[in-house]
Amino acid sequence: MATTGVLEQGERDEPPGDEPALSVRDLGFSYSGQPVLESLSFVLRAGEFAVLLGPNGAGKTTLFSLITRLYAYRQGGICIGGHDLNRHSVQAHARMGVVFQQPTLDLDLTVRQNLTYHAALHGMAPAEARRRASLQLARVGLQDSLRQRVRHLSGGQRRRIEIARGLLHDPQLLLLDEPTVGLDIASRRALVDHVHQLCREQGVAVLWATHLIDEVHPDDRVIVLHRGQIRADGSVTEVVSHAGSASIGEAFDRLTQGAAR
Known part of the structure; x- marks a missing residue:
């Protein structure tokens, strides 16, 4: 103990x-x-x-x-x-990666745009950002959602996107x-x-x-x-x-x- x-x-x-x-x-x-x-x-x-x-x-x-x-x-x-x-x-x-209590995704952007924006904040080149976004989305089982706008996803899917975003920079x-x-x-x-x-x-x-x-x-x-x-x-x-x-x-x-x- x-x-x-x-x-x-x-x-x-x-x-x-x-x-x-x-x-x-x-x-x-x-x-x-x-x-x-x-x-x-x-x-x-x-x-x-x-x-x-x-x-x-x-x-x-x-x-x-x-x-x-x-x-x-x-x-x-x-x-x-x-x-x-x-x-x-x-x-x-x-x-460190973070998923806050309140949702923080931009509902009017696509999943890819949300993730690549986060990647840019961490200084990633666009090609690397796209590669990592695809990798993390596959890990959360949403690899087919890249071009979807976030507002069209369910609450559980949005949370998975936030987790993928939090892991994008390999924390x-x-x-x-x-x-x-x-x-x-x-x-x-x-x-x-x-x-x-x-x-x-x-x-x-x-x-x-x-x-x-x-x-x-x-x-x-x-x-x-x-x-x-x-x-x-x-x-x-x-x-x-x-x-x-x-x-x-x-x-x-x-x-x-x-x-x-």
Whole structure:
């Protein structure tokens, strides 16, 4: 169970080229003097799928806003692929892909135009951008949608396009903030399964934020966040055992004291 000692693990000397995809150390953040996140520390490595599980208001979106630099932090540190987010923000961002809670595709552009625009922001030549767009669309099962306008796609298809866009520049880390919001049950299940498959096949580290228990796979790592603090961090089995519960759902309820989801 990794509820303590995470900071020490993150501070170990890493072999060259073996830096964690994401390292969060003693991270704190406040709004108007009120603490929102308190001394968060955890490390996420290549090929690891971690579910950031917390009720609404737990601080999940705030944490993502700090990692993506939508908010600035003064306490603690964040490193992505070995690059300090404050000191080397360009290098850090180049190793990160993001799917935000709110959709961010341009509905009036085609799928290809959305992806190649993103590629241009990362400095890719047009030919390389087209090649990578085709590759990533094939991986998400939408290789025939290149010329379609985004507004004609379903909600689940749009989310897959956003995932393809997030992986276009071969990041080490993929962040997904409540990515199944607004999807039906079948689409949610398909999206969760698909990102797990991408994690296995591409070796990208995934941090998936959610408040929904059914989005947790049995072999996932689970980081339970409640009121700005990490209440548990480990495998599903470890979290269940730590909470003295019979299931991850019961463990979540106990660790968050029945907070509304």
